[in-house]
Amino acid sequence: MSLLLRGGRVVTMDPSRRILEADILVETGRIKSVGTLERRKVGTKKPLILDCTGLIVLPGLVQAHIHLCQTLFRGLAEDLTLEAWLAQRIWPLEAAHTETSIYWSAMLGAAELLLGGTTAILDMESVRHTGAAFEALESIGIRATAGKCLMDAPSSPSALRESTDLALQESAALCARWHGAAGGRLRYCFAPRFAPSCTGPLLRAVSDLAEKAGAVVHTHAAETPLELELVKRERGNDEIAYLDSVGISGPRAALAHCVWVDKEGIARLARQATNVVHCPSSNLKLGSGIAPIPEMLAAGCRVGIGADGAPCNNRLDVFTEMRLAALIQKPRHGPDSLPAAHVLELATLGGARALGLQAEIGSIEEGKCADLVVLDLEEPHAQPEDADLVSRIVYSAQAADVRHVVVDGHVVVHDGVLKTADTREIRRGANTEARRLRRAVGI
Amino acid sequence: MSLLLRGGRVVTMDPSRRILEADILVETGRIKSVGTLERRKVGTKKPLILDCTGLIVLPGLVQAHIHLCQTLFRGLAEDLTLEAWLAQRIWPLEAAHTETSIYWSAMLGAAELLLGGTTAILDMESVRHTGAAFEALESIGIRATAGKCLMDAPSSPSALRESTDLALQESAALCARWHGAAGGRLRYCFAPRFAPSCTGPLLRAVSDLAEKAGAVVHTHAAETPLELELVKRERGNDEIAYLDSVGISGPRAALAHCVWVDKEGIARLARQATNVVHCPSSNLKLGSGIAPIPEMLAAGCRVGIGADGAPCNNRLDVFTEMRLAALIQKPRHGPDSLPAAHVLELATLGGARALGLQAEIGSIEEGKCADLVVLDLEEPHAQPEDADLVSRIVYSAQAADVRHVVVDGHVVVHDGVLKTADTREIRRGANTEARRLRRAVGI
Numbered sequence: 001m002s003l004l005l006r007g008g009r010v011v012t013m014d015p016s017r018r019i020l021e022a023d024i025l026v027e028t029g030r031i032k033s034v035g036t037l038e039r040r041k042v043g044t045k046k047p048l049i050l051d052c053t054g055l056i057v058l059p060g061l062v063q064a065h066i067h068l069c070q071t072l073f074r075g076l077a078e079d080l081t082l083e084a085w086l087a088q089r090i091w092p093l094e095a096a097h098t099e100t101s102i103y104w105s106a107m108l109g110a111a112e113l114l115l116g117g118t119t120a121i122l123d124m125e126s127v128r129h130t131g132a133a134f135e136a137l138e139s140i141g142i143r144a145t146a147g148k149c150l151m152d153a154p155s156s157p158s159a160l161r162e163s164t165d166l167a168l169q170e171s172a173a174l175c176a177r178w179h180g181a182a183g184g185r186l187r188y189c190f191a192p193r194f195a196p197s198c199t200g201p202l203l204r205a206v207s208d209l210a211e212k213a214g215a216v217v218h219t220h221a222a223e224t225p226l227e228l229e230l231v232k233r234e235r236g237n238d239e240i241a242y243l244d245s246v247g248i249s250g251p252r253a254a255l256a257h258c259v260w261v262d263k264e265g266i267a268r269l270a271r272q273a274t275n276v277v278h279c280p281s282s283n284l285k286l287g288s289g290i291a292p293i294p295e296m297l298a299a300g301c302r303v304g305i306g307a308d309g310a311p312c313n314n315r316l317d318v319f320t321e322m323r324l325a326a327l328i329q330k331p332r333h334g335p336d337s338l339p340a341a342h343v344l345e346l347a348t349l350g351g352a353r354a355l356g357l358q359a360e361i362g363s364i365e366e367g368k369c370a371d372l373v374v375l376d377l378e379e380p381h382a383q384p385e386d387a388d389l390v391s392r393i394v395y396s397a398q399a400a401d402v403r404h405v406v407v408d409g410h411v412v413v414h415d416g417v418l419k420t421a422d423t424r425e426i427r428r429g430a431n432t433e434a435r436r437l438r439r440a441v442g443i
Numbered sequence: 444m445s446l447l448l449r450g451g452r453v454v455t456m457d458p459s460r461r462i463l464e465a466d467i468l469v470e471t472g473r474i475k476s477v478g479t480l481e482r483r484k485v486g487t488k489k490p491l492i493l494d495c496t497g498l499i500v501l502p503g504l505v506q507a508h509i510h511l512c513q514t515l516f517r518g519l520a521e522d523l524t525l526e527a528w529l530a531q532r533i534w535p536l537e538a539a540h541t542e543t544s545i546y547w548s549a550m551l552g553a554a555e556l557l558l559g560g561t562t563a564i565l566d567m568e569s570v571r572h573t574g575a576a577f578e579a580l581e582s583i584g585i586r587a588t589a590g591k592c593l594m595d596a597p598s599s600p601s602a603l604r605e606s607t608d609l610a611l612q613e614s615a616a617l618c619a620r621w622h623g624a625a626g627g628r629l630r631y632c633f634a635p636r637f638a639p640s641c642t643g644p645l646l647r648a649v650s651d652l653a654e655k656a657g658a659v660v661h662t663h664a665a666e667t668p669l670e671l672e673l674v675k676r677e678r679g680n681d682e683i684a685y686l687d688s689v690g691i692s693g694p695r696a697a698l699a700h701c702v703w704v705d706k707e708g709i710a711r712l713a714r715q716a717t718n719v720v721h722c723p724s725s726n727l728k729l730g731s732g733i734a735p736i737p738e739m740l741a742a743g744c745r746v747g748i749g750a751d752g753a754p755c756n757n758r759l760d761v762f763t764e765m766r767l768a769a770l771i772q773k774p775r776h777g778p779d780s781l782p783a784a785h786v787l788e789l790a791t792l793g794g795a796r797a798l799g800l801q802a803e804i805g806s807i808e809e810g811k812c813a814d815l816v817v818l819d820l821e822e823p824h825a826q827p828e829d830a831d832l833v834s835r836i837v838y839s840a841q842a843a844d845v846r847h848v849v850v851d852g853h854v855v856v857h858d859g860v861l862k863t864a865d866t867r868e869i870r871r872g873a874n875t876e877a878r879r880l881r882r883a884v885g886i
Contacts, residue, residue: 075830387518
């Protein structure tokens with residue numbers, strides 16, 4: 001099946017960052033051509049046409065740190081520090097998950113993500129029922145790299161802790177089942193929660209397994225000073241250096257947060273080409289701080305962006321994260337720091353790299369996967385129309401401006417409506433399960 | 444004409460902050476009753492009915508610092524410090540305004556505001572053509588207190604500078620024409636730009652004129668350290684104390700920003716009951732800093748919220764400002780600082796006080812003006828539905844969730860569509876004028 005996006009203004013994010021008035025022809029899930037297409041050149045098969053006249057076409061936006069399993073906890077864990085937030089709310093709620101609640105949590109989150117222009121995610125699930133999340137991701141049509149959360153350290157909450165062997169065995173089985181599924185749209189990641197939750201042997205084994213499978217390692221790092229101190233005390237090293245020492249570094253690793261990283265840590269992240277995933281809303285809401293993103297970019301670090309989980313945000317909105325990423329650095333570094341064009345890179349090319357998919361997604365170029373977002377910026381809030389387009393996208397646009405979304409050549413959102421699932425059914429399923437979870441943990 | 448909002452969940456913001464399942468009956472622009480209404484009680488005249496089943500009803504949201512005259516400059520002044528932003532872009536653009544461009548700038552901004560649930564604003568126009576802004580405000584149906592900007596200091600840019608006498612005369616004439624117009628929906632404010640732009644005699648005269656007219660004084664204060672130093676050097680006093688000394692303090696004064704205010708300044712603002720208007724996006728985007736809002740609230744200050752002008756934001760979205768106000772304090776003061784319930788007060792009761800309209804707007808109570816916003820929080824991004832409602836409004840809701848808007852008893856937005864003006868016509872007018880302004884100043 002072929003698809004033609006006709007007449008849009010295309011923000012390519014190609015190496016010369018061209019912005020073109022162009023048609024985009026999609027065949028078998030890939031971008032076949034970008035440019036003005038004469039009608040006869042479309043070929044004999046009549047493509048499905050998306051009229052993009054007056055609209056903006058972007059590469060599908062990428063969020064490289066999401067917890068879909070927490071979407072049902074939105075609004076249930078307000079005004080707490082990370083440590084209290086985890087121990088009092090998130091861990092008990094995760095422990096109460098069933099296959100059904102994991103499924104609806106993923107459906108609710110993925111619906112919000114797709115409707116808001118996020119086409120690809122790096123997702124950390126909970127310890128159990130990760131297969132149910134993959135089933136949701138398969139049916140709803142988002143591009144996702146997801147993994148079961150790993151927690152084997154003695155200090156982990158007993159309701160979630162697993163033995164090292166069982167945790168690794170289940171991970172390997174999930175990887176065998178889902179890595180490359182749905183025509184390559186779904187991939188597996190190995191997801192140790194964070195250094196304090198995991199033993200050294202588990203972290204080393206994860207690094208080996210991920211390398212063998214060609215999979216990403218997805219974890220958290222350096223989110224709070226408390227976490228930093230704990231790792232230093234227990235493992236005798238700075239967290240970034242410790243993770244590096246057990247093999248969790250380099251292009252295959254994605255470290256969410258990295259708020260509390262010093263100059264040496266930044267140099268190490270840059271040297272190893274480790275992916276940092278910036279989560280500005282989450283870092284503010286939990287009071288963690290502001291990550292030194294301009295310093296990281298100046299040092300040559302790879303940086304992506306993500307909303308984290310719904311209870312620490314409370315949105316899964318890449319437009320909110322982009323705007324906030326740009327704004328929060330300016331009081332510290334001046335109003336010209338992290339300009340709009342750099343921020344758009346985090347949410348496209350930076351995210352693609354964090355997922356190990358830079359050859360497949362993150363820009364609109366011939367041969368890449370057809371992951372595309374069509375924006376309508378004609379409403380008053382994004383006018384006048386002659387201002388810098390990237391600035392309009394980063395500072396003015398909002399999730400509700402997303403008109404159409406294409407993933408892997410399939411139109412998953414059309415005219416603002418999700419085509420791959422019924423949002424009323426998702427609402428019903430999600431609310432039923434959210435109520436059950438609240439009762440189960442007594443909140 | 445009477446209006447019935449039937450079956451909504453009503454966030455009253457009344458003294459006990461009740462949240463009710465209630466009908467709201469509106470008669471001749473006022474809230475007649477809040478509660479379950481038996482059908483026969485509606486009276487003989489059939490009211491217009493807004494079905495609010497499954498929806499949330501809020502008091503109309505208030506933004507107490509807006510520059511509608513800058514809406515056409517959105518995206519034309521990126522990545523500059525306040526001082527460069529003013530001198531290189533905003534002042535030349537304001538100087539190039541005509542009656543026509545002021546009109547379309549106000550229409551574009553007011554359309555965005557109403558569509559996003561802001562029903563009342565405190566607006567600072569430019570030096571000239573303020574009458575054209577009032578004409579736009581009159582026709583589009585927003586509640587607005589607006590004023591001509593005053594700049595008479597020798598250091599002011601010559602293209603905007605006026606003599607003290609002429610500036611005051613025009614202000615008085617505009618006040619006579621517009622203060623209380625449109626049945627009281629429009630009001631005048633005296634609007635000295637900021638202390639460095641204004642002579643002492645002008646500031647003192649403004650204070651007198653405002654007191655006589657029962658009008659608000661609307662100005663900027665303590666936005667950057669540079670401004671603070673300048674005032675200290677030229678006027679021999681801290682800015683807040685200086686403004687107080689010339690009569691610009693107390694319940695009648697609204698000071699935008701107040702980022703750089705020390706303990707003594709905060710105590711003075713609290714003691715005098717001066718209104719502070721917090722502009723979090725603007726303060727971040729221009730690199731000004733983060734205002735000490737929790738300290739001000741703890742000291743008993745009156746605080747409102749506002750988006751400022753479009754070029755330093757680039758949205759006029761009260762939901763964006765509320766969420767950001769809550770988030771940016773948490774790294775400094777902990778995740779329980781400025782909780783959602785406090786933030787909603789800034790955008791309702793706090794704004795009402797800054798406009799001097801606390802007896803008229805800011806809550807849903809019998810006898811108050813019928814300024815109401817109806818939100819649809821059924822989309823995936825605001826689910827699950829059982830979480831704390833105020834948290835859903837502050838952290839998850841977005842401008843596009845606004846379904847209906849009522850100002851002074853009139854339905855100005857219905858089902859997401861502006862009823863008082865044609866947004867396509869606004870787009871045409873605004874873009875024509877924005878292009879002319881860019882050419883006029885060579886950007």
